[in-house]
Amino acid sequence: MRDLLGLDGAFMKGHCHGQILTVVSLDSSNGIYPLAYAIVESEYTTSWKWFLECLGDDLEMGYNSNFTFISDRQKGVIPAIAQLFPNAEYRYCLRHIHENMRKQWKAREYKEFIWRCATATTARSHFTGRAISDVLLNNMCEVLNGKLEKGRDKPIITCLEFIREYLMKRICNVVKDQRKCQGPLTPTATKLLKKNEQQAAEYIARWNGGGKYQVAGPWNDQHVVDIDQMTCTCRKWELTGIPCRHAIATWSRAMWPKSDCPTRIIPPPYHKMPGRPKKKRRQSMEERMSQKEKSSQIESVIASQSQTQGSKEVEMLSRKFGSVTCGKCKQKSHNKRTCKGQGVGQQEGGGANEGHGQE
Structure with a gap:
């Protein structure tokens, strides 16, 4: 059990009037852990004080106990805790706080804001690690009250027996679940x-x-x-x-535990292929076809620009996809270094014929 105690009260429904006071805690698996129950006349400070004194005797809670209490601010419970356990911490149920705020602020945005602020761990400046729990609601008592609803319309002795039998069955079910657990944690x-x-x-x-x-x-x-x-x-x-x-x-x-495996894992054998290793990945057929289509489109765009913009602007374009022009013979498809001089001979022969004609 954790050092977190939820307090709540529920009224009797039958001809026997009164209030059922319950104390519920949490176990290591965040399940409810019922501790004590009693039927009193009403929720007064004296009733809660008597109930908490009996609880303190059973749990050996002294005057300086460091338990953490949570409730929906029942009548008389806060003064009783302050008198019996002054060093104890106290939390309010967040759902009941929101219910009180709805009387003045009914918009849905206020609900989202208050839940964001409450669930932020850095905002819980007054929460210590005593309870080892970040519980914000008193649902553990609400769950128990829901299970006891069928016994609240019965006479007092019958109601007490109904609660005792339910708790006995619950303890047996929890023991069965514990036997199914594997590992050191819940x-x-x-x-x-x-x-x-x-x-x-x-x-x-x-x-x-x-x-x-x-x-x-x-x-x-x-x-x-x-x-x-x-x-x-x-x-x-x-x-x-x-x-x-x-x-x-x-x-x-x-800090990792060393493996006791007797075998040693080695990398698989690798056969080195002849030649220089390739660094680029192999392209698929679709990628090659798409690349050819892009290159043909770029060539068509360059050709259209050369017709409209002139030769000067074409020379400023990238030469990646353009045709090469020889600087000697002014022919395309080869450069100055690979020129065989065919175009130069044709131009010189043409010039000689023209000079002979003039003579």
């Missing part, structure tokens, strides 16, 4: 820890030389983890008792 704790392990792979931890680490994530969030104190600035490790993703990211490879 199913809920195992699920939360695996989720944090998956998210920790995206974080980078830097050691500061002592017991602290600076952990940075992909969402520009940065936290400080203290391994010695088992705390993190996100406060999830301190509130829930389960290492957060920032704390898991600080676990180095030196």
Whole structure:
């Protein structure tokens, strides 16, 4: 059981009037853990004080106990706790706080804002790690009251027996579920820890030389983890008792257990092929065809520009897909170095004939 106690009261429905006071806690798997119940006349301070005194005797809770109480601010419960357990922490049920706010602020946006503020771990400045729980609602008592609804319309003795038999059946069912568990942790704790392990792979931890680490994530969030104190600035490790993703990211490879496998894993054999190794990947037929189509389109665009814009602007274009013109014979499809002099001979012969004709 955790050091978190939920208090609540429910009225009797039959001809016997009164209130059923219940105390419920949480187990290690976040399931309800009923502790005590009683039927009183009404929810007065004296009734709650008597009920809490009996509870303190059973749980050996002294004057300086550090338990954490949560309720929906029932009548008389706060003064009774302040008188009997002055060092205890107290939380209000968030759902009942919102119900009181709806009387003045009825818009849906106010509900979203209050839940965002309450679920932010850094906003829980007055929450300590005593209870090892980040519970914000008193649903554990509401769940128990829902199971006891059929017995609330019966006489007092019959109602008490109905509650006792239900709790006896519940304990047997919990024991059966415990025998099915595998591993040192409960199913809920195992699920939360695996989720944090998956998210920790995206974080980078830097050691500061002592017991602290600076952990940075992909969402520009940065936290400080203290391994010695088992705390993190996100406060999830301190509130829930389960290492957060920032704390898991600080676990180095030196802490990993060594494998007892007798075989040694070696890389597969590799046969070196002759020639220089290729660095570019092989293109598929579709990629080659698309590349040829693009080159033909570019050539057509260059040809159209050469007709309209003139030769000067064409020379300024890229020569990647253009035709080469020889500087000697002024013929295309070859350059000055590979020129065989055919065009030069034709031009010189033509010039000699013209000179002979003039003579």
